[in-house]
Amino acid sequence: PRMTTLAHDDILSHLGSVGRALKDATLRVVDAAGAPVPSGIVGEVVYRGPNVMMGYAETRQDLVRGDDLGGVLQTGDLGSLDKEGFLFLTGRANRFAKIAGLRINLDEVESLVAAGVRVAAIEKDGRIVLFAERLESAERLSLRRALTRKLHITAGSLVLQPIDVLPMTAKGKVDYARLTEAA
Numbered sequence: 001p002r003m004t005t006l007a008h009d010d011i012l013s014h015l016g017s018v019g020r021a022l023k024d025a026t027l028r029v030v031d032a033a034g035a036p037v038p039s040g041i042v043g044e045v046v047y048r049g050p051n052v053m054m055g056y057a058e059t060r061q062d063l064v065r066g067d068d069l070g071g072v073l074q075t076g077d078l079g080s081l082d083k084e085g086f087l088f089l090t091g092r093a094n095r096f097a098k099i100a101g102l103r104i105n106l107d108e109v110e111s112l113v114a115a116g117v118r119v120a121a122i123e124k125d126g127r128i129v130l131f132a133e134r135l136e137s138a139e140r141l142s143l144r145r146a147l148t149r150k151l152h153i154t155a156g157s158l159v160l161q162p163i164d165v166l167p168m169t170a171k172g173k174v175d176y177a178r179l180t181e182a183a
Contacts, residue, residue, distance in 0.1 A: 001051040003027070003075075004087055017086040025049030029081050037080075044093050045077040078105075097123030099157045104128065112150055113143065120166050120174045124183040127156070131163045131179055159183075 004027070006019030021027040028036055029043040037043040048071055055068030079089040091107030098104075106121040109128060113119045118133040130147070132140060140160045148155050161183065167175040 003047045003049065003051075003073075006086075010086070014082070014084075014086045017082075017088050019087065020085045021047070021087075022049060022051070025051070027081060027085070027087055029079060039081050039083045042078055042080045042090055045075045045079045045087065045089070047073045047075055097121075097128050099123075099126065099128060099151075099153050102151075102153065104151060104153075109147065109151065112147060117143075118166055120176065120179055122176055122180050122183060124180060127159055128153075129159045129161055129179075129183045131161045131166060133163055133166060135160075135162060 002022060003025065004019035004021060006014065006017060010017075010019070026048045028046045028048075029041070030046055031037050031043050050071065052069055052071045052073045055062075055065065057063050057065075076093045077089055078091045078093055079087050081087055091105050095106040096103055097106055106123065106128070109121040109130065110119050113130075113132075117135065120131045122129050122131075128151075130143075132143065135143065140162065144155065144158055144160045148158050151158070167178040169175045
């Protein structure tokens with residue numbers, strides 16, 4: 001089910017937004033402790049609404065448990081709300097690497113790469129592994145230098161791994177689990 005809607009009249013004035021919460025629903029953005037953050041600050045997106053599922057049932061007995069989630073969904077998405085309640089998504093909460101004491105958003109690492117270059121970043125053994133489709137050796141070296149400079153990490157903290165084609169899930173998204181196994 002949807003959580004937000006962006007009216008046609010709001011598209012140009014709120015570029016990049018996924019919209020406001022649906023009628024009879026609310027959106028909050030919270031910090032790691034679950035406390036609401038001010039507008040414009042990135043945190044985890046929490047949705048409350050009548051269309052939130054009741055929870056997962058794995059056995060027949062689970063069907064009688066009732067509403068495990070109480071109408072509240074911690075989405076795992078990172079984003080911010082503007083003062084008008086429009087939501088801007090920035091990534092996923094579980095897409096972070098801890099490198100040399102720095103918390104690095106792997107979605108942001110991917111966004112730092114030039115348009116047209118298909119990449120996928122994972123964390124493995126305390127390093128960022130960036131899979132890059134069809135980049136020549138010199139291009140990989142140049143990209144590695146640029147990223148280590150922008151991310152303020154050492155060259156040893158970033159591995160550029162060439163790959164013919166990034167693996168995709170059945171839903172058409174990058175299959176990070178397969179990349180982690182391959183790294």
